[in-house]
Amino acid sequence: MVLPVVSASSPAATAAVMLRVQSVGKRFGGLAALTDVSFDVHEGELVGLVGPNGAGKSTLFNAIAGVFPPSEGRILLEDRDITGLPSHRLARQGLARTFQLVTLFSELSVLDNAVQALHRHRAGRLVSGLLQTRSYREESARWRERAREALALLSLEGLAEQPASSLPLGQAKLLAVAIALATEPRLLLLDEPAAGLSHEESSRMMDLISDRVRGRCSVVLVEHNMRIVRRYCDRAVVLQFGRKIFDGAPAEMVNERAVVDAYLGTGEGA
Amino acid sequence: MRPVHQSPAPWLLVVLLALPFVASNYWLHVAIVVLMNITYTVALCAVLRMGYLSLGHAGFIALGAYTSVVCSVRFGLSPWFGMVAAAALCGVVAWGLGALTLRLRGIYFSLAVFAFGEIVVAIARAFDWLGGPSGIANVPRPSFFGIKLDTHFSFYWLAMALAVLLVTFFARLEQTRFGATLLTLKTEPGERLAESVGVNTAAHKAACFAMSCAAVGAMGAVHSMYLLFVNPQVFSFLMSTDLVIYAMIGGTTGFWGPVLGAGALTALGEQLFSVGYWKTLVYALILMGVILVVPGGLSAVSALWKREMTPRGGR
Numbered sequence: 174m175v176l177p178v179v180s181a182s183s184p185a186a187t188a189a190v191m192l193r194v195q196s197v198g199k200r201f202g203g204l205a206a207l208t209d210v211s212f213d214v215h216e217g218e219l220v221g222l223v224g225p226n227g228a229g230k231s232t233l234f235n236a237i238a239g240v241f242p243p244s245e246g247r248i249l250l251e252d253r254d255i256t257g258l259p260s261h262r263l264a265r266q267g268l269a270r271t272f273q274l275v276t277l278f279s280e281l282s283v284l285d286n287a288v289q290a291l292h293r294h295r296a297g298r299l300v301s302g303l304l305q306t307r308s309y310r311e312e313s314a315r316w317r318e319r320a321r322e323a324l325a326l327l328s329l330e331g332l333a334e335q336p337a338s339s340l341p342l343g344q345a346k347l348l349a350v351a352i353a354l355a356t357e358p359r360l361l362l363l364d365e366p367a368a369g370l371s372h373e374e375s376s377r378m379m380d381l382i383s384d385r386v387r388g389r390c391s392v393v394l395v396e397h398n399m400r401i402v403r404r405y406c407d408r409a410v411v412l413q414f415g416r417k418i419f420d421g422a423p424a425e426m427v428n429e430r431a432v433v434d435a436y437l438g439t440g441e442g443a
Numbered sequence: 444m445r446p447v448h449q450s451p452a453p454w455l456l457v458v459l460l461a462l463p464f465v466a467s468n469y470w471l472h473v474a475i476v477v478l479m480n481i482t483y484t485v486a487l488c489a490v491l492r493m494g495y496l497s498l499g500h501a502g503f504i505a506l507g508a509y510t511s512v513v514c515s516v517r518f519g520l521s522p523w524f525g526m527v528a529a530a531a532l533c534g535v536v537a538w539g540l541g542a543l544t545l546r547l548r549g550i551y552f553s554l555a556v557f558a559f560g561e562i563v564v565a566i567a568r569a570f571d572w573l574g575g576p577s578g579i580a581n582v583p584r585p586s587f588f589g590i591k592l593d594t595h596f597s598f599y600w601l602a603m604a605l606a607v608l609l610v611t612f613f614a615r616l617e618q619t620r621f622g623a624t625l626l627t628l629k630t631e632p633g634e635r636l637a638e639s640v641g642v643n644t645a646a647h648k649a650a651c652f653a654m655s656c657a658a659v660g661a662m663g664a665v666h667s668m669y670l671l672f673v674n675p676q677v678f679s680f681l682m683s684t685d686l687v688i689y690a691m692i693g694g695t696t697g698f699w700g701p702v703l704g705a706g707a708l709t710a711l712g713e714q715l716f717s718v719g720y721w722k723t724l725v726y727a728l729i730l731m732g733v734i735l736v737v738p739g740g741l742s743a744v745s746a747l748w749k750r751e752m753t754p755r756g757g758r
Contacts, residue, residue, distance in 0.1 A: 264641030302619030
């Protein structure tokens with residue numbers, strides 16, 4: 174790929190590019206929800222995608238996550254063009270996501286939720302399954318162990334046998350992250366992981382993401398709480414009216430006139 | 444995933460093996476009809492558990508029956524071949540129909556497959572080559588190592604063997620990782636989450652629907668051999684709804700739900716057959732009672748019971 178580096182201000186600019194969003198636009202009928210948005214996410218980076226309501230954060234998130242294809246532009250994951258791929262294929266390419274409304278396999282136990290998340294590793298071998306061969310059962314036991322490890326990453330191992338539907342919101346949101354992480358992604362998209370949580374729960378969530386998730390994959394975090402972005406993210410990408418108005422260190426966001434006008438001018442959120 | 448359940452098979456198998464030596468022809472007839480309906484219902488339940496209410500399974504039973512009859516009567520092929528062809532054709536057609544319609548949820552899917560069932564029956568009625576309204580008679584029965592299965596005693600073994608094979612298949616399927624994944628597709632959020640962790644949900648659903656329909660197609664072929672005829676009336680929409688009623692009353696989960704529901708009601712239905720409309724009335728009343736008292740079906744009663752009896756937290 175011979176392409177100019179778009180965001181030179183990033184501290185991780187020397188690391189390999191994990192995600193490259195290239196001139197992405199999205200129109201819904203006559204409405205331009207996104208216009209010419211470009212940015213990179215580097216390996217191991219935690220990038221906050223920020224903007225006031227209606228700025229296009231969710232549209233961009235959904236376009237990257239394969240909910241719908243962008244109208245223009247390309248999206249590359251580690252130099253592979255993933256534009257318009259359906260989400261199950263994105264998962265196999267190493268892209269995982271959470272949902273803004275907490276989404277779990279609500280009829281399964283916490284452990285079985287994580288087991289299901291291992292799908293891309295453990296699918297297949299239906300005939301052995303029907304015969305319940307020894308190797309099939311041993312393999313299933315191994316996946317359960319691996320699922321436990323995924324739960325332990327977010328300190329959920331003590332809840333493994335609980336029904337997922339019984340978890341309070343804070344733990345349910347942690348489980349949602351554990352499910353995404355269990356797919357062993359290269360890039361994780363988190364849709365407002367701290368929204369709706371109490372102050373303590375929100376700090377705990379962000380500490381876990383920062384300490385335990387960041388080392389495993391790159392993370393893009395949709396967030397409108399500026400304090401969270403400033404405290405935890407390596408870099409912030411700010412959208413307004415579907416256009417990128419800032420891309421750089423979170424601490425510099427507040428010095429940027431456009432961001433202050435667009436977003437902070439109306440009060441600094443939380 | 445859950446541990447493999449204790450199989451109820453051993454003693455049930457003994458009963459099934461002993462039955463023909465003690466039962467009269469009438470009771471063998473009841474047993475054959477019960478076994479066929481149990482198989483249909485168990486196969487239907489695989490689709491119901493996935494969150495899809497199929498009102499078109501009778502259409503696939505008809506497709507299987509007609510395929511096998513056309514093979515044996517029109518082309519003079521072996522009934523065994525007809526049975527395999529029925530399963531294959533039903534599986535392929537269901538895969539295609541499923542790929543188109545399983546995207547639709549709720550009533551839209553139900554109506555789409557209902558329409559398919561009506562189309563199958565309408566085509567059979569429209570073409571003389573397929574027997575028209577009066578159907579095709581003199582359907583040959585298969586032979587097994589030179590023994591023609593033309594008695595209740597001998598035919599029972601065919602119906603029983605196929606029923607055991609298919610019921611075992613679906614019971615085992617539920618225990619596989621594939622089966623566990625199918626269960627997560629029941630709700631729309633579950634399906635979205637499954638998709639996000641890499642499950643090709645459309646292919647999973649189509650495969651499950653195809654397996655279910657291939658199974659009822661194979662049994663439909665045996666059904667036509669048992670009746671010695673096919674006609675459009677046998678596989679009407681009411682048969683589809685009967686299967687759903689069996690599943691609702693028995694419960695869609697586990698081994699016993701569909702087996703009990705279909706078994707009890709079919710046996711009861713055979714008893715009520717001579718008085719015609721009583722069957723419909725009794726089914727309807729039982730269905731209303733079950734829905735109001737135990738919405739999960741009869742198998743939910745035992746699940747409730749088990750939950751009461753098992754100490755919490757243990758496995």
